Amino acid sequence: MRHQFICAIAAALMLAASAQAQQNSTAATSKAPSAIAVHPDLSGNWAYSIALPGGALKKVENGSVTYATLDLSGRMPAKTAVEGALPYTPAPSYKPEFQEKVKYLLNHEAKLDKVFFCGKPGVPRISSPRQIIQLPTETIFLYEDASGDPYRIIPTDGRPHRADADPSYYGDAIGHWDGSTFLVDSTNFVEDTWFGEGGYFHTSAMHVTERFWKVGGDLAYQITVDDPNVLIAPWTEAPRVIKPSSVALEESPVCIEDDAHRMDNLDHHLQR
Numbered sequence: 403m404r405h406q407f408i409c410a411i412a413a414a415l416m417l418a419a420s421a422q423a424q425q426n427s428t429a430a431t432s433k434a435p436s437a438i439a440v441h442p443d444l445s446g447n448w449a450y451s452i453a454l455p456g457g458a459l460k461k462v463e464n465g466s467v468t469y470a471t472l473d474l475s476g477r478m479p480a481k482t483a484v485e486g487a488l489p490y491t492p493a494p495s496y497k498p499e500f501q502e503k504v505k506y507l508l509n510h511e512a513k514l515d516k517v518f519f520c521g522k523p524g525v526p527r528i529s530s531p532r533q534i535i536q537l538p539t540e541t542i543f544l545y546e547d548a549s550g551d552p553y554r555i556i557p558t559d560g561r562p563h564r565a566d567a568d569p570s571y572y573g574d575a576i577g578h579w580d581g582s583t584f585l586v587d588s589t590n591f592v593e594d595t596w597f598g599e600g601g602y603f604h605t606s607a608m609h610v611t612e613r614f615w616k617v618g619g620d621l622a623y624q625i626t627v628d629d630p631n632v633l634i635a636p637w638t639e640a641p642r643v644i645k646p647s648s649v650a651l652e653e654s655p656v657c658i659e660d661d662a663h664r665m666d667n668l669d670h671h672l673q674r
Contacts, residue, residue, distance in 0.1 A: 407556065414447040414648070421561065423580075426446075426480060427596070428524055432649070433519055437577075440581050441582065441584070441629065442523070442582050442584075442615070442616045443536055444536050444541070444584060444614055444621065444644060444653040445534050445536040446533070446534060446643045447532065447533050447552050447646065447647045447648070447649065447650070447651070448475045448476075448478065448530060448533065448534065448621050448645070448646060449473055449474025449475070449533065449644050449645045449646070450532060450546060450646045450647070450649075451456075451477045451529045451530050451623075451642060451644055452477060452523065452528060452529045452547060454526075455592070459471075467471040475645065476529070476530065476643075476644065476645065477529060477642070478642070479639075479640035479641070479642065480640065480641050480642060480643045484622050484624075484641045484643060485617060485640040486582075486583065486615050486617070486622060487624055487640075488613070488624060488626070488638050488641075488642070489638065490507075490624070490638045490639055490640045491637065491638065493600065493637075494598070494602060494633055494637035495633060495634040495635060495637065496632055496633060496634070497632060497633065497634055499624055500632050502601065503584040503601075504517055504601045504603065505601070505604065506601070506604060507596070507598075507601030508600050508601035509601075511599070511601065511632070512662065512665050513662075515599075516594060516595070517549070517596075518659070518661070518662070519548070519659045519662070520548065520549055520657035520658070520659050521549060521594075521595075522547075522549045522550070522552070522571040522572075522595065523547065523549065523571075523595065524571040524572060524573075524590050524591065524592070524595035524597070525571070525572050525575075525591070525597075525598060525610050526597055526627065526639075527595065527597055527598065527599075527609050527614060528545055528547060529623070529642070530612075530614070530623040530642065530644050531543035531544055531545050531554075531623065532544055532545055532546050532647070532651055533651055534574065534614075534621075538558075538634075539557065539558055539559040539568075540556060540557050540558055540559070540577075541554055541556045541577055541584070542555055542556070543556065543559055544552070544651060544654065546651055546654055547550050547654060548654055548655075550654070550657075551653060551654050552571075552572060554572055554575055555593040556575045556576065556577040556586055557575075557576050557577065558576075558577045558578060558579075560578070561576060562576065562598070563576055563589055563590070564590075567590050568590075568614075568669055569590050569591060569592045569606060570590065570591065570592060571591070571592055571595060572588070572593055573588035573589055573590055573591045573610065574588065574589055574592075575587065575588040576634045577629045578649055582616070584612060584613070584614040584615065585612070585613055585614075586611070586612040586613075586614070587609075587611055588609070588610045588611075588612070589608075589609050589610075590605060590606075590609075591604070591608050591610075592606075592607055597627050598609070598639075601603065602627075603632070604627070604629045604632065605629055605631040605632060607629050607630060607631045608627060608629040609627075609628045609629070610625060610626070610627055610628075611625065611626045611628075612625050613625070613626075617643060618632065619646060620643050620644060620645055621643070621644040622641055622642070622643055622644075623641065623642045623643075623647075624638065624640075624641040624642070625639050626639075627639075638667060
């Protein structure tokens with residue numbers, strides 16, 4: 403009889419312990435933070451995708467001459483459809499009163515394009531970064547460019563654009579995720595850049611949205627430019643597909659302009 407009594411007490415204690423454990427588990431679950439969305443990791447080195455000279459790169463070292471073919475795919479529109487890309491048009495649509503100015507800039511680019519004279523290309527002309535460092539509350543873009551190897555630090559913690567930011571070549575940028583696509587929203591630009599090589603000038607009202615997403619192991623990149631002062635509607639450019647790169651970033655040499663006096667005409671892009 404005593405043995406049965408002890409067994410009954412033990413069973414009751416086990417049931418009580420089990421109930422308490424279940425209660426503690428339920429309470430812990432109710433207090434646990436919601437699951438954090440997992441986004442693709444864009445970190446890594448990516449192919450150089452700003453303007454490059456055509457043809458092969460000649461290198462002379464200790465009297466030995468070698469040639470390397472340059473991969474220009476990163477700066478050219480994708481040759482096939484890119485999954486996740488937005489509809490695009492070949493060129494922006496300027497308001498009628500500004501179309502002659504665009505044509506004039508294009509026809510005189512060897513004199514008027516400041517990038518040709520070591521000027522900063524700005525966003526979005528700098529194109530996609532050479533290296534991306536993706537952190538929990540910010541993403542860092544590193545570039546290689548003759549104008550001075552810029553960098554951009556893009557907050558991703560939900561903050562708005564800075565109210566006190568000075569206008570700049572690369573703008574005031576904030577980032578957020580739309581599903582598996584990283585969007586970088588940039589405003590507050592200086593006015594003396596082009597957002598494309600076709601004489602695509604803009605005003606301080608320019609607003610640039612850059613989209614980054616993964617296509618297999620490659621990085622897809624697409625930009626949308628809006629400037630209601632000069633454009634009829636926002637312009638979305640054709641997407642680019644940027645390949646991974648094993649080439650480490652290097653400090654660019656000082657840019658010294660020594661080509662303008664060699665030009666045969668005003669179109670410097672076709673004479674690179």
